[in-house]
Amino acid sequence: MEYSPPPLFKQGPSALARLIFFVVLALVLLVSDARFKTLEVVRAVLDAGLYPLQRAALLPRDLALGAAQFAVTNNTLRSENRTLAAKNLDLSLKANQVATLSAENAHLRALLDLSRNASTQSIPAEVQYGMRDPFTQKVVIGRGSQQGVQNGSPVVSEDGMVGQVTRVFPMQSEVTLLTDKDEAVPVEVVRTGLRSIVYGTPAGDTLELRFVPISADVVAGDELVTSGLDGVYPQGLPVAKVVRVDKQADTAFARVVCAPVAAVRGARDVLVLHYRNDAPPRPEEPAAPPKDAEAKKGGKTAEKSEKASDAAGDKAGDKAAKSAGERKPEEKKATGNATEKAAERRAGKSAENSAEKPAATAKAPGAPAARTASGAAR
Known part of the structure; x- marks a missing residue:
């Protein structure tokens, strides 16, 4: 007895043949798309056609997230607005106080016939590249002698001291960073007024306040600013902050580790200060008596003894x-x-x-x- 369907229902190839055909077609399409990108156009067309359906399916989720974000953003903006308004009021009061103090200072200077000791001008510059020497901390800025940059001028950013100009070219200048091992800056502690000198370290990431006695009042968190006593840096520029103070009994000086307040290695735009100090120069030391005077004095003594x-x-x-x-x-x-x-x-x-x-x-x-x-x- 034959159980196969009648010839009327036999249409096309068998199921096994169709399975093999579609498997081979899928493999060919995968290989061709991976090797030759043949289905990129088809994929782009399908993506463009299905995009409206995707947006329609994601619309409820987007509405819920937008409402929640709007509420949070509105609350945050209101809080920031109140904070900024209070800060603006405080700054306005301080600005008025500064204006009053400036006017009073000018009046007192005029009354006492005093002149300012220093004047500072600034030249904006951009850091172009760093030096290739791995043992030095130096960068090159795009301003030189043609723009008025002078050798020894301090370089600052919006946060504080960055370094000092050590070499000047016509269109460029070399700046030695604050963290270089050969750089030294006279500073003072804002809290106590203690004066010292801060040096760079060989590692190039920290600073060190040397020759500080153990009995000195220096604690972690103290701010260091330029003292202005050297005539090179203007007074009051932020330099560093004390990180750690190590006091040992077998040494007379404490080891004070500091961190620069400015991004020394990450600064891109800086200001070159043209600091001019109007203070009178230091008095010269008296010269030693010349040898001719001593010879004359010895001749006179010999003459007196001869006369005697x-x-x-x-x-x-x-x-x-x-x-x-x-x-x-x-x-x-x-x-x-x-x-x-x-x-x-x-x-x-x-x-x-x-x-x-x-x-x-x-x-x-x-x-x-x-x-x-x-x-x-x-």
Whole structure:
């Protein structure tokens, strides 16, 4: 008995053949789309056609999220508005107070006939690139001597100190950052007024306040600003904040670790300050006395001693002449010869000394010797 359907219901290939055909077609489409992107157009058309249906299906969810976000945003904006209004009022009061204090300061300066000690101008600049040396902390900015940048000018950002100009080119300048190991900035602690110098570290990420005694009042959180005593940096620029203070019993100084308040390595736009200090220069130290003055002083001392020795010789010659007058003629003659020989020896010594000394000093011993010889002849 045959159980197969009648020929009327046999249409097309068998189910197995159709399965094999569709499997092979799917594999061909997958390989061709992965290798040659043949179905990109079909996919784009289907995506454009199905997009309205997707938006319609997501519409309830978008409405719920929009309502919740609107409520939260409205509440946040109201809170921020109240905060900004209070801050604006506070800033307005401070601005009025600053204006009043500025006017009072100008009046007092005019009254006391005082002038400002310093004036500061700024030049905006952009950081172009960093240096290739990994052992230095330096960057190059796009302003140079043609724009008025000077060597040694401080460089700041909106947060505080960034570095100092160390080399100036016509169109560019090299800036040594605050964290460089060779950079030093005179600072003072805002809370106590303690003055010191902050140095960079070899790591290039922190600062160090050196030579601070253990007994100094420095705690974590203290703010450091430029002291302005060096005449290079203006006073009051924010520099760093104290992070840690290590005090050890075996050392006389504390180790104070600080962090810069400005983004030293991440600054893109900076200001170059042209600081001009009008304070009078430091008085010069008195110069040492010249060697000529010492030589003259020594010559005068030698001249005085020579005069004293000549006077002593004159007195001795006079005494010998007197004693020779009282003796017999033979004794007088012998005494006179001895006195003349002594006078000649003194005259010879005086001539030798006068040849080594200045002419003014050499004239002095000549007259006493002549007087001694004439006295002995008498």
